Amino acid sequence: MNLPSVWTNADLHCHSCVSDGTLQPEALAARAKANGVELWALTDHDEVGGQRRAMSAAMALGLPYLTGAEISVTFAGTTVHIVGLGFDADDPAIVQGLAQTRGGRGERARDMARELAKVGIKDAYEGALKYVGNPELISRTHFARHLVDSGVCQDTQEVFRRFLTEGKPGYVPHRWASLRDAVTWITQAKGMAVIAHPGRYKFTPNEEFALFSEFKAHGGLGVEVVTGSHSTADFVKYTGTALEFGLFASRGADFHSPEESHTDLGTLPELPARLTPVWEPLQDRIVRA
Incomplete structure (x- = not known):
């Protein structure tokens, strides 16, 4: 049918x-x-x-x-x-x-954490990992959830606006x-x-x-x-x-x-x-x- x-x-x-x-x-x-x-x-x-x-x-x-x-x-x-x-x-x-x-996501995530540390957000990589079902697929979304739950931002949209889009601290490009x-x-x-x-x-x-x-x-x-x-x-x-x-x-x-x-x-x-x-x-x- x-x-x-x-x-x-x-x-x-x-x-x-x-x-x-x-x-x-x-x-x-x-x-x-x-x-x-x-x-x-x-x-x-x-x-x-x-x-x-x-x-x-x-x-x-x-x-x-x-x-x-x-x-x-x-x-x-x-x-x-x-x-x-x-x-x-x-x-x-x-x-x-x-x-x-997927292979490049882990190193990108560590680079993101290093950039966030420069603006006072420590241990972001370890925090993001708590939200990851598959460590090979750690992404900006996992960092965003950590920053919301740790009180840095009100919601994930704010995280992206302040930290995780191009030109903001925490943004790291990746070659896909x-x-x-x-x-x-x-x-x-x-x-x-x-x-x-x-x-x-x-x-x-x-x-x-x-x-x-x-x-x-x-x-x-x-x-x-x-x-x-x-x-x-x-x-x-x-x-x-x-x-x-x-x-x-x-x-x-x-x-x-x-x-x-x-x-x-x-x-x-x-x-x-x-x-x-x-x-x-x-x-x-x-x-x-």
């Missing part, structure tokens, strides 16, 4: 404690089901270690499932995220590629995979590559055009149009971008935590009807009970 192309409440972007979310994959599956999600994907950062658990939990709930991951890449000096959907999570190339991408690498890993593993939340990147119009052009040239096929960090204006803008570049449209809350995420699983507006959803060409990759 084919899933409906427009009316499906698909949520294809969220994170578990295997990367920088706070919930177990099983709890995320239950939350998605309870919120009316009809097609779900777990997309942990640079990691597929939670895929079997997520799929098993989804199958037990009768929730159709697509494999997923969110891969960090560097483009024009900026970290960009590429979501892979419907790929073979056991494909050796993508497993090895993600392992290499290339755009070509990420798209190739996904497509060769029989999945679809999707540009995640493009409205978050501070590109000039020319840089953004170059991103989409290069992404498509490498075999990328999708873009997140409706996502938790997009405004209504972004929905309109990236509807136009999807049509301009002939891309399939994706939808996902980018949910991390009940306490931190302002958009819950399954609560987003529908995709605009004139777009073709990513799940249409991925029908044979959807796992059903």
Whole structure:
């Protein structure tokens, strides 16, 4: 049976404690089901270690499932995220590629802690580790949770504004995979590559055009149009971008935590009807009970 192309409440972007979310994959599956999600994907950062658990939990709930991951890449000096959907999570190339991408996070985290110590915030690395489910995936989010719980900031948004964005003490850039690498890993593993939340990147119009052009040239096929960090204006803008570049449209809350995420699983507006959803060409990759 084919899933409906427009009316499906698909949520294809969220994170578990295997990367920088706070919930177990099983709890995320239950939350998605309870919120009316009809097609779900777990997309942990640079990691597929939670895929079997997520799929098993989804199958037990009768929730159709697509494999997923969110891969960090560097483009024009900026970290960009590429979501892979419907790929073979056991494909050796993508497993090895993600392992290499994760490899630099530990040293980056120690550099971040050293920078924070210069402004009087001691032992931040040890503090962040307390929030990490997978030490290979220590990230700015884990540092942010530590700084909130230790009283340095009121919330994680304040942490990022004051310490963890470019130009602030505590920010350390990292050289991720290339755009070509990420798209190739996904497509060769029989999945679809999707540009995640493009409205978050501070590109000039020319840089953004170059991103989409290069992404498509490498075999990328999708873009997140409706996502938790997009405004209504972004929905309109990236509807136009999807049509301009002939891309399939994706939808996902980018949910991390009940306490931190302002958009819950399954609560987003529908995709605009004139777009073709990513799940249409991925029908044979959807796992059903």
